Amino acid sequence: MSRWDEPSGTGTPWVAPGLAEAERDLNEMLGPIDGYEVVGWPGSGLNDRLRPGDLLLRARGGFRVRAQVAHVAGPELHDADALSSGDAEGAGDGWYAEAVWRSPAGQGRIPAYVRVVDSRGRVPQNQIVIRSRPILPAVAPVSLPPRQGLDDAPGAEEPPWSGLGIPDAGALDGGLEETSPTPTPRSWELPATEWVNVNYYLEWIKGDTLEYLTQPTRKTTDRGLDKEAFPGLLPLTLIDLLALLEIERPDPASPADFQMGLKTKAFYPGTAASPTDVAPGGPYPVVLILPGNHGVQEVRQSPVTPPATAGRGPWKKIPGTADGWVREILSHAGYEYLQEDLARSGVVSFAISTNPANALDAMVQTRADLVMAYLDLLRRIQSGGIASPLAGHLDLGRVGLLGHSRGGDGVVKGALDNAGRNASSAPPATPIQIKAVCALAPTDSKGTARPSDRPVMASPVERFLVVYGSHDGDVSGVGGGLERTGTGFRHYDRSMTRWDTMIFVRGVAHNRFNTTWDNSHSPGPAFQHGDPSHRLVDQSPYPSDPTCGVTTPPGPPACPSPTEYRSIDAHKALAREYIGGFFRWALGGEALEARFKGEVFPLAAGAGISAADVAIQYMVPTHCLIDGFQRDPPGRNALAGPASYTSSQTVEFELGNRPDGNSTIPLAPRVPHQTRILDARPGSAAQVVYRTEIPAGPLRNTRPYSHICFRMTAGFDVSAPGTILSRFPPWKLRIFTGEGSSPAASEAGPAALDTRGVRAPKPPFFHELWVPREGVAKSSLSGEVVNVTKLHFQTVAIPLVAFRGADLEHLQAVELELGAGTMPFYFDTLCLMAL
Amino acid sequence: MTTSDNTPRGLEPAAGLIARFEPLAPGQVPGFAMKITVRGVQLALRGLPLLARLGGQELRGVAVSPAGDGFMGLLEHAPHEGDRLSFGYESALHSTDVVYRALVA
Numbered sequence: 003m004s005r006w007d008e009p010s011g012t013g014t015p016w017v018a019p020g021l022a023e024a025e026r027d028l029n030e031m032l033g034p035i036d037g038y039e040v041v042g043w044p045g046s047g048l049n050d051r052l053r054p055g056d057l058l059l060r061a062r063g064g065f066r067v068r069a070q071v072a073h074v075a076g077p078e079l080h081d082a083d084a085l086s087s088g089d090a091e092g093a094g095d096g097w098y099a100e101a102v103w104r105s106p107a108g109q110g111r112i113p114a115y116v117r118v119v120d121s122r123g124r125v126p127q128n129q130i131v132i133r134s135r136p137i138l139p140a141v142a143p144v145s146l147p148p149r150q151g152l153d154d155a156p157g158a159e160e161p162p163w164s165g166l167g168i169p170d171a172g173a174l175d176g177g178l179e180e181t182s183p184t185p186t187p188r189s190w191e192l193p194a195t196e197w198v199n200v201n202y203y204l205e206w207i208k209g210d211t212l213e214y215l216t217q218p219t220r221k222t223t224d225r226g227l228d229k230e231a232f233p234g235l236l237p238l239t240l241i242d243l244l245a246l247l248e249i250e251r252p253d254p255a256s257p258a259d260f261q262m263g264l265k266t267k268a269f270y271p272g273t274a275a276s277p278t279d280v281a282p283g284g285p286y287p288v289v290l291i292l293p294g295n296h297g298v299q300e301v302r303q304s305p306v307t308p309p310a311t312a313g314r315g316p317w318k319k320i321p322g323t324a325d326g327w328v329r330e331i332l333s334h335a336g337y338e339y340l341q342e343d344l345a346r347s348g349v350v351s352f353a354i355s356t357n358p359a360n361a362l363d364a365m366v367q368t369r370a371d372l373v374m375a376y377l378d379l380l381r382r383i384q385s386g387g388i389a390s391p392l393a394g395h396l397d398l399g400r401v402g403l404l405g406h407s408r409g410g411d412g413v414v415k416g417a418l419d420n421a422g423r424n425a426s427s428a429p430p431a432t433p434i435q436i437k438a439v440c441a442l443a444p445t446d447s448k449g450t451a452r453p454s455d456r457p458v459m460a461s462p463v464e465r466f467l468v469v470y471g472s473h474d475g476d477v478s479g480v481g482g483g484l485e486r487t488g489t490g491f492r493h494y495d496r497s498m499t500r501w502d503t504m505i506f507v508r509g510v511a512h513n514r515f516n517t518t519w520d521n522s523h524s525p526g527p528a529f530q531h532g533d534p535s536h537r538l539v540d541q542s543p544y545p546s547d548p549t550c551g552v553t554t555p556p557g558p559p560a561c562p563s564p565t566e567y568r569s570i571d572a573h574k575a576l577a578r579e580y581i582g583g584f585f586r587w588a589l590g591g592e593a594l595e596a597r598f599k600g601e602v603f604p605l606a607a608g609a610g611i612s613a614a615d616v617a618i619q620y621m622v623p624t625h626c627l628i629d630g631f632q633r634d635p636p637g638r639n640a641l642a643g644p645a646s647y648t649s650s651q652t653v654e655f656e657l658g659n660r661p662d663g664n665s666t667i668p669l670a671p672r673v674p675h676q677t678r679i680l681d682a683r684p685g686s687a688a689q690v691v692y693r694t695e696i697p698a699g700p701l702r703n704t705r706p707y708s709h710i711c712f713r714m715t716a717g718f719d720v721s722a723p724g725t726i727l728s729r730f731p732p733w734k735l736r737i738f739t740g741e742g743s744s745p746a747a748s749e750a751g752p753a754a755l756d757t758r759g760v761r762a763p764k765p766p767f768f769h770e771l772w773v774p775r776e777g778v779a780k781s782s783l784s785g786e787v788v789n790v791t792k793l794h795f796q797t798v799a800i801p802l803v804a805f806r807g808a809d810l811e812h813l814q815a816v817e818l819e820l821g822a823g824t825m826p827f828y829f830d831t832l833c834l835m836a837l
Numbered sequence: 838m839t840t841s842d843n844t845p846r847g848l849e850p851a852a853g854l855i856a857r858f859e860p861l862a863p864g865q866v867p868g869f870a871m872k873i874t875v876r877g878v879q880l881a882l883r884g885l886p887l888l889a890r891l892g893g894q895e896l897r898g899v900a901v902s903p904a905g906d907g908f909m910g911l912l913e914h915a916p917h918e919g920d921r922l923s924f925g926y927e928s929a930l931h932s933t934d935v936v937y938r939a940l941v942a
Contacts, residue, residue, distance in 0.1 A: 204898030204911070215866065215898055215911075240903065297882050298903050363900040363908075365886060407884035445884050477884045480927045487885050512884065788927075 042131035047123045052077045052099055053133065055593050058116060060129040072101040072116045074131075075591030085115050095121040102592045114283060185281040187345035188272030189338075190390055195248040195263040198375045200358065202260075203367040205447070207486070212448060212455040214367060238320060240361075246318055247330040249298060249357045262358035262372070264379055267334070269341035270350040270392060278391045281348075287400035287589035289344060289351040290376055292369065293333035293516060294407025294443075298357045302327045313518030330357065336516030337404075343578045347586045350396060352376065356409065365447055369412030370419050373403065377420060381432050400589045402438040404581060406515060407477060410444020410468075414457045414493060421462050438588035439499075440467040440581050443512050445477050446488035449496075449676055459497040465588040466499040467598070469580055471510025472767035473567055478790045480771065482671040491674035491794070500623045503598040505580060505760075506794050508615040508767040509566045514573035566769070572610025579604040595622075599837055600761040600797070616760040617767075617796040619713060624706060624836035628816065629694050631678045631830055639832075643695040649820075651683030652691045672720060672793045679713075679830040684731055684823040692818040692829070704810045707834035709756060709799040710735065714763065717826035720791035723768040730763060732821030735800060739809040746807065749819075754804035756837075763798050766791050795830065799837060854878060856922060856935045860915070869897070869911040875922070875935070876907035885926045891937060892920025899924075 041056055042048040056074040079097040091098075091114055098115040119125055204215040241260070244250035253259040271281040280286075300314065304325050310316070313335045320326035334353040341351045354376045359368040379388070380401075386393040405413030417436045424433045439459060448456050459466045468490035479489045494504040513519040568576075580597070583604060587594035596602040599620045603613035629639035631654050639645045647653075656678050682691040696702050704710075712735075719725040733752065738745035755762065771788045802810055820827055854877040861869055873889075873896060880887065880901050889896040889910050896910030908924070922935035 204900065206895075206897045208897070213897070215868075243903075294884050295882060297905065301904075360882070361903045363882075363886075363902075443884070445886075447886065485927075486888065 039133050040130060041133050042119070042125040044125055044127045044130055046125060048119065048125070048131065050133075052079070052118070052131070054591070055595065056131055056133050057593075058099075058101060058118060058129060058131050060126075070103065072103050072114075073591070073593030074099050074101050074118075076100040079118060080115060082117070082121075091116055097121075097123070100591060102590065183274075184346055185271030185348065186274045187269050187342040188277060188280075188391075189267060189269050189341075190278075190392060191267045192265055192379075192388070195265055196379060196388075197251065197253075197261040197263055198378075199253065199259070200262045200368065200371045200375055202362055202364060203371075205365045205367055207448070207451050207455075210450065210452040210455075212451040216367075238322075243299065243328065244358075244361055246320070246328065247299060247315065247357075249330065249361050262375075263355070264372075264375060265332075265334070265355040265357075266352045266376065266379070267338075267341075268350060268352045268390075268392065269338065269345040270395070271345050271348050280391055280395045283348065284395040285397035286348055286350045286395060287402065287585070288380065288396050288398065289349055289402040289404055289585050289589070290373065290380075290413075291334065291337050291341070291351055291353040292356055292373065292403070292405040292409030292412055293336060293353070293518075294405075294409045295360050295363070296333045296519060297331055298333075298361045300329050300331055331518065333357065333360065333516065333518055336518030337406075337577075339517065339574050340577050340582055343582045344585060347582070347592070348590055349582075349585055350392065352380070356412070359408075359412075365408065366411045366415050369405075369409060370415035373412060373416030374419055374423070377401075377434050380434065381430070384432070398432060399435045401434050401436050402440070402585045402589050403436060404440045404442065404585070405444065406442040407512065408445050408447075410441030410490065410493070411447055411457075413439050414441060414444070414459055417459065417463050418457055424462075436463055438465045438467075438585060439463050440469065440584055441490055441493055442469045442515060442577075442581065443471065443474050443477055444468065444490045444493055446490070446492040447486070449488045449492040450484065450486055456496060459493065459499055459502075461499065463499050465501045465584070465598075466494075466497045466503070467581070467584045468494045468497075468504035469576070470504070470506050471512070471568075472506065472508045472769050472792070473510060474512040475771050476512040478771050478788075479674045479792060480671070480788055480790055483674045483676045484670055488676065489674050491792075492676045494619060495675050495677040501595075501598065501621070503584075503618065503620045506617045506619075506767075506792075506796075507568075507576060507611060508764075509568040509611070510573060510576065511567060514568075514570050515577055517570075568615075569610050575605050575609040576611055596759070599835075600759045600799075601837065602759045613760045614762075614764070615767075617764040617794055618760050619795060619797045621797075621831070621833070622835050622837065625711075626701065626707065626834040627831070628696065628834065629832040631680055633678070639694045641697055641701055643697045645692070645694040647680075647692055649682065649685065649689055649691040651685065653681050654678055655681055669717070669793075672791065674792045675795060677830060679828050680818075682818065682820055682827045682829055684820040684825070684827065686822055688732075688819055688821045690736075690817050690819045691827075693815060694832070695815045696813050702811070702813045704802055704813050704834055707802065707836045709801055709835050709837045710737070710816075711797055711799045711831070711833050711835050711837075712829060713795040713797050713831040715766075715793045715795050715828045717828070718766050718793060720766050720768060720789065720793070726765050726768060726791075727825070728765055730765070731823045731825045731827045733827060734819040734821075736817040736819060737805050737808060737813060738815040738817075739805075739812050740814065741809070741812050745812070745814045746809070748805040748808045750800050750804045754800050756799045756801055761797075761799060763796050764794075766793055793828070795828070797831070799835065802834075854933060854935055858916070858937060861911075866911060869913055870915050871912040872909065873912065873922075874907065874909045875924075878905075878907060880905040880908065881926075883926060887924060887926060888930060889922065889924035890930060891916050891922050894920070 041050050041052070052074050054075055054077065058072040058074060060070040076099060079099055082095050082098055085098060094117065096117045097119050099118045101114060101116040103114060117126070118131065125131060201216045206213055238246070241250060241252070245252070248263045250260050250262060253261050271286060273279045273281050313332050315330035315332055317327045317329045320328055332355065334355045337353050341353060344351045354372070356369055356372055359372060362368070380396060380398065382388045383390050383392055384394065384396045384398060403413035403417055405411070417439050420434060420436050423430060470490040477489055483492060490504060494502060583594045583597060586592045587598065597604045599622055600618040603616065605611055627640045629645055632640070633654065637644060656676065680692055714730070716730050718727060730752065734749045736747055736749040738747050740746050768791050771790045816832065818829060854875065857874045859872045859874070861872055866872070873891065882901060882905055887899050887901050887908055889899050889908065891912060894912055894914060894916065896912060899908055899910040901908045916937045918937065918939055920937040921932055923930040923932045925931045
């Protein structure tokens with residue numbers, strides 16, 4: 003509809019005062035609103051309890067009437083009298099909901115309490131409350147030419163949402179006018195190093211058992227800090243060097259023990275008027291940012307000029323030398339672009355130094371213990387125990403963790419340790435609730451341990467995001483999902499939070515998210531992949547990408563334009579929109595969920611990364627898992643219904659755990675996953691390869707859901723870019739519905755996939771990596787090219803309305819049919835979701 | 838103490854690769870018989886952990902020095918004469934010329 007009709011059913015078009023103009027604005031910004039239902043009409047009461055994500059539209063008067071949009075963040079209504087004057091908008095008596103105003107620029111989104119109804123429970127005349135409809139209506143089919151790479155049946159049916167005028171969710175993911183001024187990002191740095199006693203762990207997996215070595219005495223020899231071990235070029239012992247840089251030091255109270263130094267820099271929503279004031283509207287959610295493993299010191303043996311350098315500490319004279327200087331590399335300073343963006347959006351972030359762990363090459367547990375130490379530091383900042391402008395402005399009930407590389411492993415373990423501490427018999431007086439965790443290009447160093455030793459991201463963490471690039475040359479996934487150290491794919495495969503998402507992005511590397519790690523050791527900006535500690539990978543003179551046209555060492559390649567690598571700016575844009583957006587959504591209440599179920603692609607055109615570059619996996623809160631292929635008990639799906647395989651070539655296996663039988667394409671090194679799946683082999687003719695039954699009862703009702711989803715990939719030949727087919731093997735999903743013993747069949751194929759946003763399945767992203775022959779030497783020009791192209795799973799979704807004539811309240815069975823062909827089809831996580 | 842200093846042929850740069858094998862007293866590091874310290878390499882500091890083996894025995898708790906010029910690790914069992922050191926960041930480790938030789942009194 004183009005107007006909001008009066009709900010009484012009189013049929014008379016009715017427009018509330020001021021809403022006609024607002025409607026025009028809204029149509030520009032949201033598109034026609036046919037995809038919504040009205041929860042609260044102007045002048046009427048709410049006809050349903052509010053839900054997060056509901057939209058409150060308001061016409062604001064003045065010289066020109068403009069629309070304002072707020073996204074409801076919480077279902078509760080609060081009496082104006084119960085809210086402090088700083089919390090609620092000054093709109094008078096009534097009932098207020100926690101919401102977030104939206105702005106066109108995608109900035110300045112400040113949570114607030116917004117007046118929803120007046121004191122008598124009526125929606126004010128200048129506003130309306132609407133809700134996105136979860137299930138798309140059916141539409142008559144329209145013939146379209148097949149889409150490249152996906153349509154295997156020419157003339158297949160048109161996706162059922164096309165032509166309906168349903169708003170592109172991207173419009174919802176943009177933003178409208180704001181009412182609060184955009185905060186000015188302000189920073190605060192811990193004025194002096196805080197010294198804490200944190201254990202140092204050596205960790206390894208023996209067989210399948212996770213083992214630690216930690217010494218209670220923390221003696222130097224227990225920690226690898228022997229004076230004789232690494233004399234290097236300096237007249238310093240290692241511990242003297244680390245003490246000089248305030249990374250480690252002997253414990254003044256017990257000199258045989260050692261302490262680790264905490265350093266952090268925060269960015270917070272401030273005001274333009276004051277360099278220190280915190281913007282009104284708090285307390286604000288908090289994010290801790292952990293960098294990954296990296297060098298900690300930079301040494302010069304010649305006179306240095308001491309200008310401050312971003313990402314570096316001050317030069318310090320090395321005692322006993324004429325011209326020896328050293329300064330600290332501040333890896334945690336490399337995310338300020340993201341921190342500033344978060345601050346503008348009402349999120350306080352603390353980038354924390356993990357150099358004490360980096361200096362000792364620690365793996366996960368030391369980093370997790372550092373997370374706990376920094377959480378304690380947050381408590382002291384909040385209580386005023388450490389002088390800062392942030393005292394009292396932190397919402398420790400809404401905390402998120404972001405970890406990069408080994409920091410990704412560290413935040414997963416840190417979140418679990420924090421939950422364990424909260425649930426212990428002696429919980430902290432001020433519990434900190436970690437609600438959201440993001441692992442950026444993470445290592446997974448525990449995935450090959452026995453299942454009970456593997457860290458699993460789960461409740462009370464509510465949302466988990468993994469971001470990983472196809473051109474990650476450090477945590478590259480060489481060897482596949484069964485290697486000792488895995489990638490973010492394994493973290494995602496194990497995760498069980500209420501909402502899990504992973505994006506795998508073509509052309510994205512490892513280091514470019516951290517500006518401290520990027521510098522100019524290469525011919526030009528296009529080559530800025532990392533600093534000397536990381537230029538082993540992904541950087542000239544190492545010809546790591548075949549697009550360079552050089553794959554044969556030795557010698558520097560003639561590679562003026564490694565086009566597959568996305569620019570530093572593209573990496574930053576990706577981090578802002580997906581990682582920053584993740585925390586603004588998960589902690590700040592912004593209605594950005596569409597991007598975390600693939601429905602929209604949030605980066606602007608020209609950002610250097612397109613929707614075609616993003617492969618996504620997700621599981622949303624409202625879902626019903628039909629079959630995860632775990633086979634517990636045997637022969638049964640996740641709902642305890644029978645599951646059978648009607649093709650002799652169809653087997654189940656833990657992906658990556660067996661050869662695929664094709665000697666030319668060994669499967670295990672190609673697969674980054676660690677999960678049991680269906681491995682379906684096509685034959686010379688179309689055949690049903692899998693069928694599973696839904697037990698009788700309420701589970702057969704699909705009405706709470708909008709889509710039937712599964713994860714898929716295929717056995718592509720990835721030996722060269724040209725061998726990767728653009729098409730997946732042809733398939734059909736057939737459902738059987740009805741109340742009787744003879745259910746009706748209806749089917750849908752690739753043409754029915756919901757391909758909005760980034761949901762279209764992507765073939766593998768080709769990548770070869772340059773590995774020096776010794777595997778370690780930074781300056782080596784001899785080595786080999788290793789193909790690290792991955793067969794990645796992605797979630798695909800078919801709207802249930804695409805199954806024509808189906809009785810969606812009585813789903814009895816699901817079948818998978820493969821067309822004739824030769825490429826194996828890998829299938830997993832068959833489920834229903836409300837998208 | 839048993840010491841073996843070797844000059845590698847295959848490593849770059851062609852600096853001396855030195856390995857020190859330090860027997861551990863019983864209980865000094867519970868469960869371990871020997872500590873190995875290697876110097877003379879140039880290691881990139883990466884997200885991936887360094888892996889190392891001496892003969893057929895994997896080194897546990899491998900830690901790279903902050904300068905990337907060496908690493909240390911622990912052995913559960915005393916090595917055998919002639920066991921060769923290999924290490925690398927991916928599972929296909931690269932062999933070195935460092936070989937364990939017990940001192941003969």
